Structure formats: C-alpha cells, structure tokens
Amino acid sequence: MxxxxxxxxxxxxxxxxxxxxxxxxxxxxxxxxxxxxxxxxxxxxxxxxxxxxxxxxxxxxxxxxxxxxxxxxxxxxxxxTGFVRKLELVGVGYRAQMKGQTLVLALGYSHDVEFNPPEGISITVGKPTEIEISGRDKQVVGEVAAKIRSFRPPEPYKGKGVKYEGEYIFRKEGKKK
CATH class of the missing domain: 3.90.930.12 (Ribosomal protein L6)
Incomplete structure (x- = not known):
C-alpha cells in the first residue's frame, strides 16, 4: 500500500x-x-x-x-507558489549575468556560454555567482538547472564549477611527490 x-x-x-x-x-x-x-x-x-x-x-x-x-x-x-532551484558558481572569474532574457556565463572557457531559458522559466542573477531558476513546472525547472550545471560540472580536486545550492562535492586529494 x-x-x-x-x-x-x-x-x-x-x-x-x-x-x-x-x-x-x-x-x-x-x-x-x-x-x-x-x-x-x-x-x-x-x-x-x-x-x-x-x-x-x-x-x-x-x-x-x-x-x-x-x-x-x-x-x-x-x-x-511555483518552484525554485538555486545554483552557485565556484571558481576564480566564474560569473553570471543577464542580458535581456539571455543568461551569459563566464566559466573559464575561451568564450562566454549563452543560455536562453524556455517559455515559463525565469532566471534571475542576484550576485554574479548565484543563479535562481523559477517556474511553475517542477520538471522543467529541474531540467533547466541541470542543463546550466552541465556547462561546467563541479570537479573533485578544487571544487570549481556550477553546483546546486547546498550540494556536497566529494573532494579528492591531489598527487603526492
């Protein structure tokens, strides 16, 4: 049951x-x-x-x-009430900003990554390292957050990348001499 x-x-x-x-x-x-x-x-x-x-x-x-x-x-x-997912950018020079409806991400690549949200999803950038995704459809909000996270997933050595708010990144120890 x-x-x-x-x-x-x-x-x-x-x-x-x-x-x-x-x-x-x-x-x-x-x-x-x-x-x-x-x-x-x-x-x-x-x-x-x-x-x-x-x-x-x-x-x-x-x-x-x-x-x-x-x-x-x-x-x-x-x-x-709607649904909200928050993302954090961790890394030197990693930042986000909105240009009209387009989210522009500087993630350490030679170019900026641009992302246009689907209809019904609103993205706000409070600080340059915090992104808030909100909408009424829980599945679409989660998919958009996962898509943005996939542009630069967090790596285990320094923890740099795009991560969910409160996500724990399993850290590895670097090479030994």
Whole structure:
C-alpha cells in the first residue's frame, strides 16, 4: 500500500481545481496547468481534496498510484507558489549575468556560454555567482538547472564549477611527490 497515495491532495487557497475524467487541471496565481492521470488509477474530487486510487492491486497500478498523486500535488504547488532551484558558481572569474532574457556565463572557457531559458522559466542573477531558476513546472525547472550545471560540472580536486545550492562535492586529494 502506498503511504503517499493514500493521502488526498488538498487544494491550496487561491487555486481552482477541476477533475474531468482522468484530467486534473488547476488554475492559480502563477498560471494554469493540467495533468492526465494514468488509466490504472481513478481520480475524483473529494471533501478533503483530490483523491487518487488504483483500479486494482496489480504491481503496475500500485506503482502509478503514488506517482500520480505526487504529480497532482506538484501542479497545485506550481500554480500557487511555483518552484525554485538555486545554483552557485565556484571558481576564480566564474560569473553570471543577464542580458535581456539571455543568461551569459563566464566559466573559464575561451568564450562566454549563452543560455536562453524556455517559455515559463525565469532566471534571475542576484550576485554574479548565484543563479535562481523559477517556474511553475517542477520538471522543467529541474531540467533547466541541470542543463546550466552541465556547462561546467563541479570537479573533485578544487571544487570549481556550477553546483546546486547546498550540494556536497566529494573532494579528492591531489598527487603526492
């Protein structure tokens, strides 16, 4: 039994949620999103919020149960508060700046790396070494953060590179004489 799937998803205040067959749609201050629940799960609007239940006790239905409930919770959180990922640049001369909608990164290459965010994603640079990625879709925010991190992943000897905020970099000892 899924401990996550058993809990109904509460609808936050300020969010208008509708269940139409297998489609759950939500509209809130950050925009509108919808998710189509897998056909192995039943979804309905209850008193406590949106309830997701498996259609039978098969392994596939049970594995989709918790995931579907989490996806519904993510769209509610996305349209009400949104998601944020923070990145840190570590290294001498590593910096970030915004030029219009384009993120320009100086990462020790002979050229600057330019990145145009997809629609629905906003990138802000507070300090030259901190990048904040925000949006309503958790998956897209994570993909954008991973893409920016892939331009110069942190290396284990000096720890230089682009890393997530709070990420631990396993450090290696250098050569011995």
């Amino acid at each position: 899924s401990r996550i799937g058993k809990k109904p998803v509460p609808v936050p205040s300020g969010v208008d949620a509708k269940v139409d067959g297998q489609t759950v749609s939500a509209k809130g201050p950050k925009g509108q999103m919808e998710f189509v629940v897998n056909e192995l799960c039943l979804v309905k609007m209850g008193d406590d919020g949106v309830e997701v239940t498996p259609i039978n006790k098969s392994k596939e239905a049970r594995s989709m149960w918790g995931m579907s409930r989490t996806m519904v919770a993510n769209i509610f959180e996305g349209v009400s």
